[in-house]
Amino acid sequence: MAKVFITGSSTGLGALTAKELIAEGSEVVLHARNDTRAEDALKENPEASHVVVGDLSKKEEIISIADQVNQLGPFDAVIHNAGVMTSDSKITATVNIEAPYMLTKLIEKTERLIYVSSDMHPNSQLDINNLAESVTYSGSKLAILLLMKSLARLYPNIIVNAVDPGWVPTRMGGTAANDSLQDGYLSQIWLATATDSQVLKSGNYYYHKKLTHYDERVDTVDLQNNLLTKLEKLTKIKLEK
Numbered sequence: 001m002a003k004v005f006i007t008g009s010s011t012g013l014g015a016l017t018a019k020e021l022i023a024e025g026s027e028v029v030l031h032a033r034n035d036t037r038a039e040d041a042l043k044e045n046p047e048a049s050h051v052v053v054g055d056l057s058k059k060e061e062i063i064s065i066a067d068q069v070n071q072l073g074p075f076d077a078v079i080h081n082a083g084v085m086t087s088d089s090k091i092t093a094t095v096n097i098e099a100p101y102m103l104t105k106l107i108e109k110t111e112r113l114i115y116v117s118s119d120m121h122p123n124s125q126l127d128i129n130n131l132a133e134s135v136t137y138s139g140s141k142l143a144i145l146l147l148m149k150s151l152a153r154l155y156p157n158i159i160v161n162a163v164d165p166g167w168v169p170t171r172m173g174g175t176a177a178n179d180s181l182q183d184g185y186l187s188q189i190w191l192a193t194a195t196d197s198q199v200l201k202s203g204n205y206y207y208h209k210k211l212t213h214y215d216e217r218v219d220t221v222d223l224q225n226n227l228l229t230k231l232e233k234l235t236k237i238k239l240e241k
Contacts, residue, residue, distance in 0.1 A: 002193045003027045003075045007056070007065075007103070008082025010041035013116075013165055017079060017185040018045045026193060029072055031065065031082065056082055056099040057091050059235065066106030077112040077192035078103070080144075085137045093131040093234075096140035101147060101231045105239050109155075114191045115148045115162040117141045117205065122215040128226050131234065143227060145205060145214055150224040152203030154239065159200060163187045164207040183208045 054065035124138035
């Protein structure tokens with residue numbers, strides 16, 4: 001039985017991922033932005049072992065989330081599912097990039113890390129020097145792949161991968177989304193719990209449990225390092241190498 005923490009798991013893909021993991025016998029800790037969302041999360045998944053509360057757009061609350069998780073740990077896997085789609089670049093940068101970076105450092109090391117990206121990331125603009133002023137949703141998903149590749153390189157003893165869940169009919173995806181909702185979360189579960197040889201490899205990007213293409217910039221080590229340097233400046237937190 002795996003012990004898994006999932007960010008952004010009060011609704012949508014995060015809640016569905018939690019539900020399936022619980023059904024398969026895993027112990028799951030949920031995350032919600034505030035107390036009201038925490039109640040919703042537990043209504044959706046009453047068999048979850050706990051729900052931690054904190055707003056990922058506020059750095060002090062990100063630190064609090066990590067503290068809460070560490071009190072409940074250790075964990076076998078962390079799924080960085082939370083994300084926002086907004087025109088506010090500062091919120092986009094904080095929630096979609098800085099929060100996963102901070103939580104990766106502040107949560108005690110797990111065996112597996114899973115990050116949720118998007119097929120909107122190829123060819124997106126990403127000005128690393130001005131993340132908070134200019135980053136878009138697509139650019140943030142390029143950044144999360146750069147982060148994933150950095151972590152896979154820096155932490156060879158941890159299995160680090162990323163997922164494209166597809167365009168699925170959640171609140172973020174909208175009713176016009178035409179991808180499989182179930183397939184949208186099964187890859188995260190597979191990466192968090194399976195033991196086949198492919199899952200045990202690190203530094204990969206998946207769509208529906210299959211390796212998928214990504215922007216070639218993701219493999220550029222200089223860009224990876226530039227992003228880590230910028231995130232260190234923004235968050236005052238440095239990853240161990």
